[in-house]
Amino acid sequence: MDLNLKNFAKIEQKYNVTETVVNGVYIWDYIRFGVYNEIREKLSGNVAHDRPKKTLTNKLRKVSLLIKNLIYKNPFLEEEKGCILYGHERRKKENDEYYWDIYTDTIHDLCSIDGVSFESDHLLKHNTPAKTDELRYLDLVKYGSSIFGKLARHIPNIPDSEMSKLESIEYTIQRKFGVSVSIVNRIMQKLSQRKFEIFMYKLVLQSISPKIAVVVVSYGKETFIEACQSLNIPVIELQHGYISDNHSGYHFPGSLKKEYFPDYLLTWGSHWSNAASFPISNENVIEVGFPYIEQKKKKIDPTNNEIILFISQGTVGKELSRFAVSVANQLDNRYKVVYKLHPGEYKRWEDEYSWLLHDEITVISDEKQSLYRLFSRAILQVGVNSTALFEGTYFDVPTLLYTETPSKVSSILIDKSGAKRVTTVRDVIRSIGVEKKVIPNKHMFFSKNAKSKMCSTLSSFID
Template sequence: MSKITQEKQKKPEKPEKSEKSIKEVCDIIFSLEKKYDLNHMKIQGVYVWQLVRVYVYYEISRKIGVFGSPQQGKVTVKNKIFSFLPFIKNSLFSNPLNGKYNKDVIIFDHPRKVKHNGDYKDIYSYFLENYLDDCGYGYELIESPYLNNHHGKKGKFTKYNDRILFGSYIHKKKTNLKLKTCEENKIYNLQRELISNFNIEIDLFNIFRDHILDFKYQYNKYDKLFKKRKPKYVFVVVAYENKAMIAAAHNNGVEVVELQHGTISEYHLGYNYPNKEDKGLEYFPDKILSFGDYWKEVANYPINEKNIISIGFPYLDETIKSHINNQKCKQILFISQGVIGKYLSEFAYELAQKFEKIEDCDQYNFIYKLHPGEYSNWETNYKSLMKAQKLDNFQIIDNSEISLYELFSKSEYQIGVFSTAIYEGLLFNCKTFILDLPGAEYMDSLVDKNYVRKVNNVDEIINSIDNFNITEYDNDFFFKKYKKSSLDKFFNF
């Protein structure tokens, strides 16, 4: 056993947590990327940092206390048992590798679905299916499970990714990864830098191992898939979680296009690569179809700006119509997210309590809209909300039965941190407060342009209620109006 291997197996003393901002975390990571040329570093023939970059960023942020742990519900033993037979069925009869036929387009959609027009849909990609159906363009949709289940009706051209994902899990459990000494050196040096800079424990060896084994297994399966289907295009939602698929597509000469699914900023490591050497990365999509022109300038993408194409957000266009003319009332809407939900819920409770005691403010109602990932466990995780729901002016929304757009349309104010929904609330002319919690840096460009106001405490909100003045903005800049002709142009129809 090498000296390096012996050292890395010693259990270090648990360090005290340090406190850094999101910007400081990102700046340190960017400097290490430049120092070690991380995005071009190969381990076991794989550009491993490109695989783990986002994961390590969130792991660091969680360990130093910048972000809380995600509050998303877990897959219970009962759920695993009840999903076992459907999983076997899906693996046998809906395996995307079954059959020999060609498809012009393959779509990898978002696992989480939203009820829309009577069925559960991926709100970021269903418009593409409708378009391809109308054009008679051959496509296949490959759907991954969300919390061990598939929601909604299985479409005619839908396959389930259960077999590939489960195969990768088994492969990882039974396969040993043997590293060369020079590879161990690279990992050890980087691990030492991260421990030194962030004062945390982090096991890069296991993180790298898991991601490399997943990548190699999945790459082989997707390579077989693309050789069978011979697609011209692959569309994907959340490209940074599908690196093996992107690599296989590129090596088969297939163009990879990402559909924007959320907020992008200079602090989102799925998209921002500030070092000039990182242009043209192997595991990054060729093009991005964005919500609007605003998103072209908020990050240093490793692709040319001409390949970021504003196309709009069709789901928003469709859904907004039935709510846009609703009457505003004295309503304050909180937009929750798992990683900051604990702090935001405490803030909401404190603000609602104070409003009850202030003349004129006591007429306001508070709506706390939980993120779908928080629905199942907020009563356990958010004690402040359990107290808040006893207030006369406070309502908690823990389901998707009421449209978020209906809530926006009736709310005078919205309060959040960095959710994409905040941009949607701006379309409804919601006066917007950004609570200065970890992640608020994502919204700095909106704050700098005076489109929204950043606050630190409840008193700042109370003092701003009667004199909230912001700069006017063009809604189309954030969300361009979707037109079918945009896709005609993209596909050269």
């Protein structure tokens, strides 16, 4: 059986997994995204994001983060605020030399909101200096709860009936997709950490007493959301990337549901508001736009179109990077291939994509060069299914999709933005010289007046 969310959902519905309650917890909410992602990675051999290795050095770094958090940016010492903004752990260095959370720092910068940001570490570090001073780290909660769970030797009790169901799901996944995943172990680990984590989150929330909590990337933040729900604090998610009916963090077809999902989802545009079956009512999915891209485009002056920009991502990086090399070998001197890595590829590309160490290709492996400035220089953008391709349409860059098999992303970009599918170097060469025109449907992806809509929407929840 091919792996896609439709086939995966059939297994979920067969075993009624989203109704599964263990120790009073809707446990499938906590593991769904991780299970689906593990299957995908084992089948494809591609890893979407870097992860810290399980070494003694990294264990000590976790302890160090926890100790530092006792005295520096301790969330338990924060005063009352109207809003908590639990942002993206990966910050981006901007021209002002500050590291931005492009989702939440934009709100701090543009909107008059009484809020404090929460941040988890990214690969065992926090990038500094951060753009906002209203920032608290969550290392105490994240690693403190893990340590307490191990010291207390808390072993969750899974009833026999539920254990049998979970083992049946493991067997079905093995039979249908040909890979093994340990669902029971995932659940035991999550329940053990959650016991202390939710207690700590509740203490922080009660101390700050926010009227709303805003999150970026809700999957993986289930304990925080559950804690907010228990204290009647509305949770609002900001869209951070691609949403579709093949995204296990957002699409819950038929009878499937998710208890620990935000109460509201603020999307970039009308297309995204209708791209999946969300586990909340339609009126709670609100189109506001993406203030960050809107503000950045205003500041970038048009330049000469001189590069062919490849947009990479971990799941397709090997194939796409080889194709980029082939294209570079056939270009004349008027144009240059620029290969923009996904941040999750920065640390491993030289080992995994060694063929990119090539005189004819410029590899962007850090945040020093703005992606949006690259769009302003691009005559073409080439990719597979990266969210950045949609951002490129906002800059009116013609899109080439390197794929033989039609996908949801390619179909959308072809239908809405005039993208073309390519499979050979010759296809790319033929596309050079296409006049850069305004893409008429780009505001379906990125709504107009994003700053005004975002600020007024959040203010309406607080006031």
